[in-house]
Every structure is written in structure tokens, then in C-alpha cells.
Amino acid sequence: MLQAPPYLKPGDKVAITAPASKLEATAVEIAVNILKERWGLQVVVGETIGASYHDFAGSDAQRASELQRFLEDDSVNLILAARGGYGVSKILDSLSFEHFSPKWICGFSDLTALLLHINSLGFQAIHGVMAKTMAFDEPSNESLKNLLFGGKVDYVFTHNSEYFIEGKAEGEAIGGNLCLLANSVGSKSDISFDGKILFLxxxxxxxxxxxxxxxxxxxxxxxxxxxxxxxxDFSDCKENDEPFGKNFQEIILEHISKYSYPVAFGFEFGHENRNFAIRMGETLSLDVNKFESKLKSI
Known part of the structure; x- marks a missing residue:
């Protein structure tokens, strides 16, 4: 299991930054209120929030500089991405982790690239809601709070009876956005998936x-x-004019059909409003049967 940064406690500091696409400054106001008033944390909002350079939250240099500063700041206990979009991969190789002060980093979507890189350095990181999406679903927020403050993973979910492979497994969690995982192959952030529970x-x-x-x-x-x-979630999947002939579940099952590990569909994780948090790099147990699937900390 990868090393967990120190868990949060009331009074700790959160830095909100936008390392990818731009957003209005008002888009993080609900998150700031939740973090301060409900969770008892200090909040620093970066200058990339509300900044604009074409579709990005500032130039590559501006976004990298702010993220670098928060990575090295000993007083920052959590870096919370403001939103995803596109742009994290563009700045990853310009970052230095020589003076990285271990802390939680949280996001999803395009942030998968950064989470994977943090895993490659030997630390856990959290796939979960971002500042903008904290306005959407309170159970998702609470799942993030639970993991940040040292709670256990304990999820039970049902699945479509057509799509599952029964079995039990234990392994480190890895993964996130399929596109970013595929794009990471061969990069400095690339790591082994062997023996791990892959989330897609x-x-x-x-x-x-x-x-x-x-x-x-x-x-x-x-x-x-x-x-x-x-x-x-594989949200808003698209067809060509000529139908592909399979849905996303069938496509996935086809690609792993010659292997024998358990497969669970239906976990509320991704781009829908309900987006439960996972500590990537934590060792979890997975139990899939014909009725439901269970994910738990070991």
C-alpha cells in the first residue's frame, strides 16, 4: 500500500487551484463555505481561479507555478482541484517534486494524470469531487470528507444483472479517467497495474x-x-452514424474476457453528480456477487 499523507484535522489548510480549464471565481464559493463552515478548515483560493488564457485557467507557466507553490508549501494539507477539463498533462513534466511536502491531492477527470503521478512517487491521492462539483451532491462531499479525515472505504452497490464477473480480490486502488490512463502509457507517470484494482x-x-x-x-x-x-460512470457515450454494435459494458468485458478477475459495474464514480471518493494507492477488498458489489478498506 502506498504511503498516506497525514489525515486532515480541523484547522488544517486547503489550497484550491485550477491546473486545467478555466472557471468563474464564483464557481468555488459553495465549496469554500463547506470547507470553512462545515469542515472547520482554512481555505486559500489560488489566483488561477477566475483566470483565463484561451480555454485554460491561465497560461501553462501560470498554472504550473501556482501548483508548484502549493506542492512545496508545508502549511498546505490538501490541494483541491477547482475543476478538470484539459490541461494537467501539459504542465506535469514542468513540475518538480524534489521538495514535495506530502499532502492530499484531490480531483477527477483530467486530474487523473496528476493523481497517477503522485502514485508513481509512492503516495496515495484521492479521486473525488472538486471545488466546482461540491455544489452538486452532499453524499459525495461526505465521502471525500470521510477519507480525508482518516475514515474507511465502505461502499455497497448493486449492478445490472447482465454485467458482472463474480469473485473476490484485494489490491491497491488505481485508475480514474480511461482517456488519461491510456494517455499516460509510456510517460514519466506510468506505473504497473499488476495486482491492483483498476477503477475506470x-x-x-x-x-x-x-x-x-x-x-x-x-x-x-x-x-x-x-x-x-x-x-x-461512462456518461454520454456516443455512436458513429454506423452503430458500433456494442455498449460500453460489452466493450469492456470483451477486452478482459480471457482473464479471471472479478469485475463490478455500477459504482457511482465519475462525471455524474454522485461521485464517491477513492484513495488511489490504498489497499481495498472487492467482493462481487450476482446481487451486489462491496468495496472496503482492509
Whole structure:
């Protein structure tokens, strides 16, 4: 299991930054209120919040500089991404982790690239709601708070009776957005998936593109030796004019059909309003039967 940064306690400091796409400054107001008034934390809002450079929250240099400052700041206990979009991968290789002060980093979507890089350094990171999306769903917020303050993972969810593979597994959690995971192959952030429980989600992808990205992971030998697979939301999947012929569940099952690990679909994880948190790098147990699936801290 990867090292967990220090868990939060009341009075700790959260830095909100936008390392990818731009957003209005008002979009983080609800999150700031929750973090301060309900969770008892201090909040620092970065200058990238409300900044604009084309579609980004400032230039690559501006976004990297702010993130670098928060990574090295000993007084910051949590870096919370403001939103995803696109842009984290563009700045990753310009960051230095020589003086990284271990702390929690949280986000999803495009932030998968950063979470994976933090995992490659030997630390856990959290796939969960971001400042903008904290306005959407209180149970998702509470799941993040639970994990940040040292609570256990304990999720039970039902699945479509057509799509599952029964079994039990234990392994480190890894994953997030399928597109970013496929794009990380061969990069400095690339790590082994062997013996791990892989989490997948994505949004607005063509079905053939989902198939192509899984081909990439398969060719890179990322799927062969998993301990288990947990599939979250694949929102707004798209068809070509000529139908692809399979839904996303069937595509995924086809790519892992020659392996024998458990597979759970239906975990509320991804781009829908309900987005439960997972500590990537924590060792979890997965138990899949014909009626439900269970994810728990060990």
C-alpha cells in the first residue's frame, strides 16, 4: 500500500487551484463555505481561479507555478482541484517534486494524470469531487470528507444483472479517467497495474474510442494481471452514424474476457453528480456477487 499523507484535522489548510480549464471565481464559493463552515478548515483560493488564457485557467507557466507553490508549501494539507477539463498533462513534466511536502491531492477527470503521478512517487491521492462539483451532491462531499479525515472505504452497490464477473480480490486502488490512463502509457507517470484494482470512468467518448483506448491498455499489458476491475460512470457515450454494435459494458468485458478477475459495474464514480471518493494507492477488498458489489478498506 502506498504511503498516506497525514489525515486532515480541523484547522488544517486547503489550497484550491485550477491546473486545467478555466472557471468563474464564483464557481468555488459553495465549496469554500463547506470547507470553512462545515469542515472547520482554512481555505486559500489560488489566483488561477477566475483566470483565463484561451480555454485554460491561465497560461501553462501560470498554472504550473501556482501548483508548484502549493506542492512545496508545508502549511498546505490538501490541494483541491477547482475543476478538470484539459490541461494537467501539459504542465506535469514542468513540475518538480524534489521538495514535495506530502499532502492530499484531490480531483477527477483530467486530474487523473496528476493523481497517477503522485502514485508513481509512492503516495496515495484521492479521486473525488472538486471545488466546482461540491455544489452538486452532499453524499459525495461526505465521502471525500470521510477519507480525508482518516475514515474507511465502505461502499455497497448493486449492478445490472447482465454485467458482472463474480469473485473476490484485494489490491491497491488505481485508475480514474480511461482517456488519461491510456494517455499516460509510456510517460514519466506510468506505473504497473499488476495486482491492483483498476477503477475506470469516462464521459462523452465515442464507443469506438473506448474500444481503442482499451486496446491501448491491453497492448501495454495493463489489463492482464489486475486483481479486479471496478467500472464507474461512462456518461454520454456516443455512436458513429454506423452503430458500433456494442455498449460500453460489452466493450469492456470483451477486452478482459480471457482473464479471471472479478469485475463490478455500477459504482457511482465519475462525471455524474454522485461521485464517491477513492484513495488511489490504498489497499481495498472487492467482493462481487450476482446481487451486489462491496468495496472496503482492509
Amino acid at each position: 470512468e469516462d464521459i462523452s467518448e465515442y464507443l469506438y474510442s473506448i474500444d481503442r483506448m482499451l486496446v491501448q491498455l491491453g497492448r501495454a499489458e495493463k489489463l492482464a494481471k489486475l486483481a479486479g476491475l471496478v467500472v464507474g
